[in-house]
Amino acid sequence: MGGVRQGLAAGPVWALGAMSGTSMDGVDAAMVLTDGEAVHAFGPSAYRPFSAAERACLIAAQGRWPGEPGVDAAASVVEAAHADLLARFEGAAVVGFHGQTLAHDPRGRGTHQAGDGAVLAAVLGLPVVWDFRSADVALGGEGAPLAPFYHFALARRLGAGPVAFLNLGGVGNLTWADPGAPAPEAPGALLAFDTGPANAPIDDLMRSRRGLPHDEGGRLAARGRVAEAVLADLLTHPYFARRPPKSLDRNAFADLVAAVAGMPDADAAATLTAAAAACAADGVALLPTRPARLLVTGGGRLNPVMMATLGALLPDIAVMPVEDVGFDGDMLEAQAFAHLAVRVLRGLPTSCPGTTGVPAAVGGGRVSRPGAAGA
Numbered sequence: 001m002g003g004v005r006q007g008l009a010a011g012p013v014w015a016l017g018a019m020s021g022t023s024m025d026g027v028d029a030a031m032v033l034t035d036g037e038a039v040h041a042f043g044p045s046a047y048r049p050f051s052a053a054e055r056a057c058l059i060a061a062q063g064r065w066p067g068e069p070g071v072d073a074a075a076s077v078v079e080a081a082h083a084d085l086l087a088r089f090e091g092a093a094v095v096g097f098h099g100q101t102l103a104h105d106p107r108g109r110g111t112h113q114a115g116d117g118a119v120l121a122a123v124l125g126l127p128v129v130w131d132f133r134s135a136d137v138a139l140g141g142e143g144a145p146l147a148p149f150y151h152f153a154l155a156r157r158l159g160a161g162p163v164a165f166l167n168l169g170g171v172g173n174l175t176w177a178d179p180g181a182p183a184p185e186a187p188g189a190l191l192a193f194d195t196g197p198a199n200a201p202i203d204d205l206m207r208s209r210r211g212l213p214h215d216e217g218g219r220l221a222a223r224g225r226v227a228e229a230v231l232a233d234l235l236t237h238p239y240f241a242r243r244p245p246k247s248l249d250r251n252a253f254a255d256l257v258a259a260v261a262g263m264p265d266a267d268a269a270a271t272l273t274a275a276a277a278a279c280a281a282d283g284v285a286l287l288p289t290r291p292a293r294l295l296v297t298g299g300g301r302l303n304p305v306m307m308a309t310l311g312a313l314l315p316d317i318a319v320m321p322v323e324d325v326g327f328d329g330d331m332l333e334a335q336a337f338a339h340l341a342v343r344v345l346r347g348l349p350t351s352c353p354g355t356t357g358v359p360a361a362v363g364g365g366r367v368s369r370p371g372a373a374g375a
Helices: 052-060 072-085 117-124 132-136 148-158 199-210 216-224 227-233 254-259 265-284 304-313 332-345
Strands: 012-020 026-034 040-048 095-107 112-113 128-130 163-170 171-177 190-197 295-298 318-321 367-369
Touching: 012 072, 012 332, 026 072, 040 148, 040 227, 040 254, 040 332, 052 112, 072 095, 072 112, 072 117, 095 117, 095 332, 112 132, 112 190, 112 216, 117 128, 117 295, 117 367, 128 332, 148 171, 148 190, 148 332, 163 265, 171 265, 199 216, 199 254, 199 265, 216 304, 227 254, 227 265, 227 295, 265 304, 295 304, 304 318
Parallel strands: 012 095, 095 128, 163 295, 295 318
Antiparallel strands: 012 026, 026 040, 095 112, 128 367, 163 171, 171 190
């Protein structure tokens, strides 16, 4: 497919993407020059933190579905925060808006991201692509992860592979990409899945016990002792026996949180940090081939304890932050939704059997335009 669709100019265009992840700390926004297939250049980026009140509103709505208490208030927070940040950018042809995931149950009720793209389209005066996950889920996919099609474009840009990307956000997710494949949806081009809990349990621990947003530099974890029995028990969870693709809700591992509840702060942080690394290393064993490099993105790459533990568990693989190859680990997911927005407008797939388990490649996303209802 490809070519001009839905009013988008031919060739590469500047697209603006936004992401508010499971850590619920704020909104990332970034621009990329892309035709939906290749990434031609990286543009400006910015971050807007949620205030304490905004974050409290989002936390209160976690696990809830449209129509349930607190959901409308959370959606208003998401829309206002995104409008505030995205209005600072100039020159974008389209916006990719992920929204804030409140609930994700692909085998049950579906997936729910708060925030209406039509509201942003009206405020920004630009077409907004949003609701990226629902079509995939409706067709039998997991609805996540969605960044792998962007990872494929980055692997192509690197020109070497196969390569693996590990996003250590609230939940960890892993992408194996073969840039030699003809397209991201081609058989064998991609395998992607959620690895397990990453920063979310650590961040929740730090907020509840220390009143801090996260374990800065892994300093608390560095002082603690890992409860190896907790890690061993964690890896017996049925999720790890499932073959990928597979995905998780932010709160899928409540037993892990309960297991550290009685520990001293440092030991709890050390155990949760080691758990994130152990889950990711366990996931690497499921990849089609063992990659030479594991490129780490998300907040976990800034935690030296987590990175050192991951490196020790994968001694035959070069574990490195994505900055080592010229990418921005803070903005990679926001960039991904800019890239995916262009793919949606050009009628290109955004997920496939290897990334979400959907039976066939599918293009997700709704498009809202200024002055018109979403379609």
